Amino acid sequence: MSEMIEIRWHGRGGQGAKTASQLLADAAFMSGKYVQSFPEYGPERSGAPITAYNRISEERCSIHSNIYEPDYVAVVDETLLDSVNVTAGLKAHGAVIINTEKNPEELRAKLHGYEGRICTIDARAISQKHLGAYFPNTPMLAAVVAVSKCVDPYEFLKDMETSYRHKFAKKPQVVEGNLKCLSEAMKGVKG
Amino acid sequence: MSIRDRLSGNEAIATAMRQINPDVFAMFPITPSTEIPQYFAQYVADGKVDTEFITVESEHSSLSACMGAEAAGCRAVTATSSAGLAYMNEVLYVAASSRLPIVLAVSCRALTGPININHDYSDSMAERDSGFIQIYAENNQEAYDNYLQAHRIAETADVRLPIMICEDGFITSHAIENIELEEDDAVKAFVGEYKPEHYLLKEENPLAVGPYGVSGYYMEARVAQAEAMKNAKRAILDVAADFERTFGRKYGLIEEYCMEDAELAIVLMGSSAGTAKAAVNELRAQGVKAGLVKVRVFRPFPGEEIAQAISHCKAVAVLDKSEGFSGCGGPLFAETASMCINLEKRPKMVDIVYGLGGRDFTVDHAKRVYRRLEKIVATGEVGPIYSHMGQRDLREDVQ
Numbered sequence: 001m002s003e004m005i006e007i008r009w010h011g012r013g014g015q016g017a018k019t020a021s022q023l024l025a026d027a028a029f030m031s032g033k034y035v036q037s038f039p040e041y042g043p044e045r046s047g048a049p050i051t052a053y054n055r056i057s058e059e060r061c062s063i064h065s066n067i068y069e070p071d072y073v074a075v076v077d078e079t080l081l082d083s084v085n086v087t088a089g090l091k092a093h094g095a096v097i098i099n100t101e102k103n104p105e106e107l108r109a110k111l112h113g114y115e116g117r118i119c120t121i122d123a124r125a126i127s128q129k130h131l132g133a134y135f136p137n138t139p140m141l142a143a144v145v146a147v148s149k150c151v152d153p154y155e156f157l158k159d160m161e162t163s164y165r166h167k168f169a170k171k172p173q174v175v176e177g178n179l180k181c182l183s184e185a186m187k188g189v190k191g
Numbered sequence: 192m193s194i195r196d197r198l199s200g201n202e203a204i205a206t207a208m209r210q211i212n213p214d215v216f217a218m219f220p221i222t223p224s225t226e227i228p229q230y231f232a233q234y235v236a237d238g239k240v241d242t243e244f245i246t247v248e249s250e251h252s253s254l255s256a257c258m259g260a261e262a263a264g265c266r267a268v269t270a271t272s273s274a275g276l277a278y279m280n281e282v283l284y285v286a287a288s289s290r291l292p293i294v295l296a297v298s299c300r301a302l303t304g305p306i307n308i309n310h311d312y313s314d315s316m317a318e319r320d321s322g323f324i325q326i327y328a329e330n331n332q333e334a335y336d337n338y339l340q341a342h343r344i345a346e347t348a349d350v351r352l353p354i355m356i357c358e359d360g361f362i363t364s365h366a367i368e369n370i371e372l373e374e375d376d377a378v379k380a381f382v383g384e385y386k387p388e389h390y391l392l393k394e395e396n397p398l399a400v401g402p403y404g405v406s407g408y409y410m411e412a413r414v415a416q417a418e419a420m421k422n423a424k425r426a427i428l429d430v431a432a433d434f435e436r437t438f439g440r441k442y443g444l445i446e447e448y449c450m451e452d453a454e455l456a457i458v459l460m461g462s463s464a465g466t467a468k469a470a471v472n473e474l475r476a477q478g479v480k481a482g483l484v485k486v487r488v489f490r491p492f493p494g495e496e497i498a499q500a501i502s503h504c505k506a507v508a509v510l511d512k513s514e515g516f517s518g519c520g521g522p523l524f525a526e527t528a529s530m531c532i533n534l535e536k537r538p539k540m541v542d543i544v545y546g547l548g549g550r551d552f553t554v555d556h557a558k559r560v561y562r563r564l565e566k567i568v569a570t571g572e573v574g575p576i577y578s579h580m581g582q583r584d585l586r587e588d589v590q
């Protein structure tokens with residue numbers, strides 16, 4: 001199962017880290033993979049740190065534990081860096097992908113001695129520009145695909161268009177904005 | 192043709208319910224089973240089912256409403272977890288002794304306290320004497336498949352017992368994974384129409400439900416109920432065989448994984464079995480003769496089958512995901528060990544209680560259990576028969 005990719009999402013309750021992990025599972029599923037997407041639940045409080053996980057593989061994965069040594073870590077809210085050790089267990093060949101307007105090296109000091117790859121994406125700016133509001137999920141999803149290549153980026157954009165046209169059949173005006181979010185975020189990853 | 196999809200365990204069970212289109216769904220929500228009636232309510236609103244969807248004020252009432260519907264000759268279903276199942280306790284016994292084949296989906300969750308919404312089997316294990324059949328799933332696929340088989344097992348003429356279809360709360364209920372769904376028509380054909388022989392208002396042969404059982408008759412009713420539970424073993428295997436012929440996926444009372452020549456074995460249930468299989472694969476690659484027995488059916492208890500499967504092992508650990516507070520081990524261990532009592536040659540056995548209130552169970556935990564078994568074989572010393580694994584303080588833990 002060496003080809004299995006494991007991803008851990010850090011967000012705050014209500015920001016949609018769980019939804020982002022589900023969207024990534026959807027994208028990987030559409031590309032023919034086996035997927036797992038699951039949240040780690042505690043007392044449900046809006047704004048509290050939450051964790052969600054993905055496993056993406058060529059064969060069905062029978063493991064049903066949390067992920068302690070992820071290949072990639074996605075941080076939906078950069079203020080979490082002050083309270084959560086987000087890179088704990090992150091594999092040396094992997095990367096942490098952080099939603100921030102800062103450059104990657106500006107954040108290294110907050111990562112508890114982590115020496116690996118840091119990627120950043122300004123999900124707020126991209127979301128504000130194309131959706132007119134702050135929905136960090138869509139740009140974060142694209143950034144994770146761009147960095148991890150857990151699904152083929154070209155196929156990903158095609159599949160997401162199909163998925164959005166289905167999901168927003170009654171609101172076709174939002175499809176374009178979401179697609180622009182995805183393509184701009186895929187090109188906008190720093191690091 | 193199977194349909195490739197990805198669903199959580201809860202949505203998989205709700206999908207099975209939609210395909211079966213039961214006559215009555217009496218619902219009261221509780222985490223983590225709430226999504227099951229939530230999805231089903233959408234099917235009702237969309238006209239995809241013609242089920243009578245009854246919102247009641249408690250779990251005691253939801254199961255009571257199911258009893259009334261089943262007594263009238265209808266198929267009735269509900270879903271619950273944890274305190275909700277505990278609140279059903281009284282009615283579970285009445286439903287089972289009234290021989291009403293209700294199908295109850297349980298997203299298993301810890302009982303209070305401290306209050307906790309996460310997974311263990313303290314809720315379903317507390318109801319092991321209720322007279323319900325209990326089937327447990329390793330993942331969303333098994334939750335769906337078990338549900339498709341549930342009505343037929345429960346409604347079998349010489350069984351007629353209610354059934355719990357159990358999945359692991361959150362771990363299975365809320366995890367989205369790939370799944371093979373079956374076509375609606377194929378499911379309906381497999382499950383079939385419910386034509387009960389007896390029901391309340393049957394004109395030519397009306398039935399009384401819930402009469403007083405005087406001492407002169409009570410025991411006969413209980414013995415008949417016990418016989419029905421024994422018959423359920425055969426019914427479960429018959430339905431599984433037809434399920435395999437129809438849909439191609441094979442099920443038994445237990446699943447033996449790498450057991451043929453196993454010297455070290457774990458006996459466990461649910462999603463942890465999948466995690467432990469990964470440990471078995473790693474250990475097998477290193478030449479360790481490890482195996483595991485997954486207990487799919489807990490009621491009726493497949494004691495002879497488990498004993499047979501582990502009889503040739505040198506050391507066996509039973510993993511209990513409920514404490515039980517007997518002071519000497521959990522219920523899976525007690526029942527497994529008791530069924531080995533008359534084996535000519537039997538393995539050394541220990542119980543490990545783990546995973547309480549959502550405490551995670553990893554591949555490394557499973558490997559730690561096999562290391563403990565290796566030590567038992569090497570030294571001949573069993574050590575503590577009953578211990579707890581996955582504690583915060585590792586000094587207290589299984590080494």
